[in-house]
Amino acid sequence: MSSTSEQTRVRGLRRPATVSDVAAAAQVSTATVSRVLNGNYPVAAATRERVMRAVSKLGYAANANARALTQSDTKTIGIIVPELVDPFFGYMVRGLERATQESGRLAIIATTSFRPGAEIALIDRMRERRVDAVIVVSGGSSDPAYRRQLAQRADALAAMGSRLVLCAHPTLDLPSAARSVAYDTEGGAFSVTEHLIANGHRRIAMVGGESHLPTIGLRRDGYLRALASRGIDIDEDLIRIEGFGRDVGYASTRALMEEHPDVTAIFAVNDTIASGVYDALGDAGLRIPTDVSVVAYDDTPLAANLSPKLTTVHVPLEQLGQEALRAAIDEPDAFSRTPEQGLTLGTYLVHRDSVAMPPR
Amino acid sequence: MSSTSEQTRVRGLRRPATVSDVAAAAQVSTATVSRVLNGNYPVAAATRERVMRAVSKLGYAANANARALTQSDTKTIGIIVPELVDPFFGYMVRGLERATQESGRLAIIATTSFRPGAEIALIDRMRERRVDAVIVVSGGSSDPAYRRQLAQRADALAAMGSRLVLCAHPTLDLPSAARSVAYDTEGGAFSVTEHLIANGHRRIAMVGGESHLPTIGLRRDGYLRALASRGIDIDEDLIRIEGFGRDVGYASTRALMEEHPDVTAIFAVNDTIASGVYDALGDAGLRIPTDVSVVAYDDTPLAANLSPKLTTVHVPLEQLGQEALRAAIDEPDAFSRTPEQGLTLGTYLVHRDSVAMPPR
């Protein structure tokens, strides 16, 4: 009881201990304190000992802000993401955050809740913090003005020795210092649609998504290309890009099957939508995959939990995050394996139980 | 093309602009620049104009680290959480992060992946950053040594004008400067069990969780108290606290129903476990709620997506996060509505379709 340590006894807003305090307590100079703390310079064992004792006695914690002032980096990464709860973003952020900690850094994570303009504003706030890099996950829009702003921020960051990395983000298509780590969105959509066609389907609908989102555009592109490559007519009425969420998947599917009972397969734009599709089909008395086949995109845990288990496109979410961090901190040359526009990770189809041949 | 701005033209690691640069460009002193930027001091309109022009010309972004050195706060909150992808933590972090942004701050978010010891280490790293407060979400353990360390950190933070807030965390039960925001864990478990009993159930099993986690301990306490209060014998063999995850819920339930076919109701320790219970029951040819009733805890979106929709205990996750942030930044007196140990938010039962009277 009587040995309560110094800093716990003195309650209230006292000034935290500084190098000088430690130096005084250990009877050395501040330079010596700095040296033992950073361990990057020879110091006599006895001295070191004395300093360490003082450090723990005073509960000293070096002021990272002061340190940042003299160093070129801050050991901080900025991460901007639309939403944290959604597993699509969640897994990417997980990969990102873990890699950040492994690199000895800490992550400032900020969400935009899809607010337009929020990304740019947050990049600026992170630039003030002098983060080693800022990583913008997905989101964004195809608006040219927005892309121009992003490119401008990329250059501003580069000018101060930092970096902008786009993760699972539509390409900027603009000369800029931004790096980018993406996945093969269009290709995944192509192969999953192709898979349906190979199974004999011709009347294939596409459900879910927001038409202004670049990612969705790419998924549709892949779908269309697959259809076209097999000479199947495009029926625009089978494309129901009417929003996100399970409910939307449900409603769109109910309407779709009512109007087009000849549809034998549905490509849900992501796993969540697919679960709505499942419900709608069930309520309409249609069995999966006997009556209608269903495929989706993302391969979140949900896919394996649906019944029948969902055939879906696997996106290497966590890996995307890891690679984005590498792109953020790697030396320029180490990253040179990705010449210009950046790295693109492959996607692949995970075959499960939601696809069969169409009923006759 | 020719009007490329200054900072975009000069590529490479140039030193970012400073107040002095701006001052020089605007022909004023650094003090004046600081004053217009902070807007907390009268400055002639013309001067202000000149400064602002220089700011945008140079692409100046104030160095937050330097600023932190002269200010008492850093506009940064530290958040430590076991995992981001899990919706239980996800929603809390969402509430936390949003409230943080609304308060004009940015959040450093770090995950522990349940690594023992990681929390303490991360608190220390955040203390170096001089965060305005660090919020530890859930996790933890009932280990006394750990609790002592936490209490010590709480005091160390308080000593430097910061603060430690425990969110949905077991109580420290130790005198310390830590604040705490929790939910009525035991009460929720009590009422959901009580609900089952009121419906006529006597053979009520409990499935899922890790016995060393304090939260699970409290959920079991509520369950036991409800049983005891109605004079129902406790059968330890109906308590299957064998781990987390859907798979565990499945396996435990299969074994349970095999050994105790007289069980008519199952209390799953959370929604995820419940989905495993659902599957197991289904595979065993048992219908919900006709043959066996199921209830759970958390009320994540999953609950409403299961069929039949799951009756579960609602936990105000996002609100918990918001309140934790309030506790983190509120003036001492404003927070005084929570006298000592902190705030406890209520839980309540959400009645859906997974409970019925037991079969005869």
Added chain:
DNA sequence: TTGAAAGCGCTAACAG
């Protein structure tokens, strides 16, 4: 309304 100068806590020459 503006400027000069001190100082926040730390690190990195540069001397000894």
Added chain:
DNA sequence: CTGTTAGCGCTTTCAA
């Protein structure tokens, strides 16, 4: 091996 000192970029008295 250790100490002195000069900043890093900003805010803030104190004067003008």
